[in-house]
Amino acid sequence: MTMTRKKMPAKMRRSVTIEAVLDIAARQNPRDITTAAIAQHMNVTQGALFRHFDNKESLWQAVMEWIEVNLFKRVDQAANEAPTPMAALQAVYMAHIDFVRTHPGVPRIMFGELQRSENTKAKRQAGGVLKKYGARVTTLIDAAREKGEIDPAVDTASARILFIGSIQALVIQSLLVAKDIENITEKAAGVYDIYRRGIEVKR
Amino acid sequence: MTMTRKKMPAKMRRSVTIEAVLDIAARQNPRDITTAAIAQHMNVTQGALFRHFDNKESLWQAVMEWIEVNLFKRVDQAANEAPTPMAALQAVYMAHIDFVRTHPGVPRIMFGELQRSENTKAKRQAGGVLKKYGARVTTLIDAAREKGEIDPAVDTASARILFIGSIQALVIQSLLVAKDIENITEKAAGVYDIYRRGIEVKR
């Protein structure tokens, strides 16, 4: 039984709040998550949240930071452990899919932020994460190309865009069929297979 | 010069309203569009909207209907004019991209609806459009497979998922770099090229 103490040190409360947001975002449109809903989810009154965050926007910034740190932790580890660039690319893909499976709210939050019209810091952070991610992918693609693993005819930018799209494809599928998020890993293999065939040098 | 009459027949006003929503959605998060903003955009007071729609939800339903009708009009025509299933697949892809380019609000509306937690009719409509679209793609893939244009090793479901994802990939890219929506057609060709390489039979 997890002991949910009534009072918590500020640092712990902040991370619990971020987890609450991620948790709720798995089932609800991130933009519709109210401070009241977050507070209720963690057994605290709504006003208490503002002891730890200046405002809602700064809470979203904290969430985006969490995403950036934890996504790249997983993804970079996967890339580093792979023997070849091509293997790294696939490892990154599967690590990302697994990250999304365990944190279904993350892609919804990312996409929701990118949709926003207001140029908030959280939105810029989301864009920054995606660009940084794209740079990682580009590096791997270029390395694989030099090793002769990728067909020279393949455009790097297109390959990068489709890589991200192939992840997003599975996310959309899981939005359509709710419980597909659990089976996302199996589907991912099939989808990545097509992607790999699309970029690799013909044998 | 478009004559914006003060009084309009109800039918015209309804379609003008839908256009206004599509227009605003190109620049703003669909869920954040207020009835006041819609009304202002079409030079009418906020209350006037409710002369033509029971409520905001029914306006969204009308928008979804517009999307369904107009998307499939373009897509089906493209498919029918193509000589082979494989050519049809590419034609559908390019038609879809062109539809998105001329109506940038559409993908935002679609995925905004799919993100919603409330099981509204508009959300079900969005899911219906995507499923119907997927069925079209599946039919073409199966036909291409029978003609020996697609590698038998390729999983149909995966190919369908990635097809939709490859479109979504370009949409995300345009969210990231705002004015990329204009160049989406050029990028589309490169992305589709990889997709085609991924599914077609090796020569």
Added chain:
DNA sequence: TTAGATAGTAATTGATTACTATCTTTGGAA
């Protein structure tokens, strides 16, 4: 010509939301 129908206006309402001011409790250091 005029009466009914249709479309639009202006003002208001109740609900919801992020945020805040003030009071209360708790837990750990001295």
Added chain:
DNA sequence: TTCCAAAGATAGTAATCAATTACTATCTAA
């Protein structure tokens, strides 16, 4: 054990939004 700063509770406020209402302008058909 005592004390006090940090964490939370309580009870608000101002702003925003969809929706409604009473009223007016305009079109159309008999």
